Amino acid sequence: MTEALALWSYLAQEPLLWLTLTLGAYVTAEILSQLAGRHALANPVLIAVILLAAVLRLTGTPYNTYFEGAQFVHFMLGPATVGLALPLYLNLSKVRRALWPMLAALLAGSLVAMVSALGLAWLFGVRGAVLLSLAPKSATAPVALGVSEAVGGLPTLTAALVILTGIVGAVVSTPMLNMLGVKDWRARGFAVGVAAHGIGTAHAFRIHPTAGAFSGIGMGLNAVLTAVLAPLVVGLLF
């Protein structure tokens, strides 16, 4: 028993265990998602996160220890974002034709995300720095953190809001847009990318390649627009 404990305390401090568990949780989540017929609620990010959070809680492992291993996966977000240039290039003719619709969707999606988040939270009595942390939550994380700081929000809270926004977008978009009978993959992908950044884009790629390509563009453009628009919106409203 003490030997098993000693082995555990060694492994629990090593990046290898947490990196392996991260990939294991994701593979398990993928299989569960397939078994559930790719149901929107069976989102692999959501399942993997719940599985890993449960393991951390049961073993009393601090997040920092977990991240020692998981950072190798987290790091790949950068090169993956650069890689979004490929679907953008492959869909170039479609993208060129849809320039005006994309511009309209970008403005509408970005503004509605900001104003409705601030408005709804305000109605529920959220005030001050917590409220302002909501403004950039549809933008991709590195942009959102910088903007949050600039408008007087709490960057760590914004980081959590960004991730949760992405998960909400990935879970609700497909059933909602199917119900509404929206068949244009360009519109579906682009709107999800604007509203739910990379997690929405990851979801869009799983649904349809065109949706994924347009979602990546929406994410990239909204990163830029949020940086410009959020200080203006916050300045106007407060």
Added chain:
Amino acid sequence: MIRVLAILLVYQLAGETVSRGLTLAVPGPVIGLAALFVTFLVVPRLADYMRETVTGFLSHLSLLFVPAGVGVVAHLDAFAEYGVGLFVALIGSTVLAILAGVGAFLLVAKLTGVGDD
């Protein structure tokens, strides 16, 4: 595969350098994305070369968000203190933003006559 990864990292590094060097609000990887896209326009062969690896990589984009997601859930207790209003705002605004985006896209696509293929 390693060569493709090296190309991606070089573009990210270049993007980070430009972003930090000029203190731009746009993050380094997004600048790297734009630069790689421009390179594809000039050298279409590079896109063919990178196609298989990058497509495979992007099909598992979801995995890359798992560590950050665990961080949120690990701190969910602290998050709940901020109250139910934050959750309502989060879900409500995301739904509204998607609807607004799709609506605006479809409306302008119809007005300008650029229907889906």
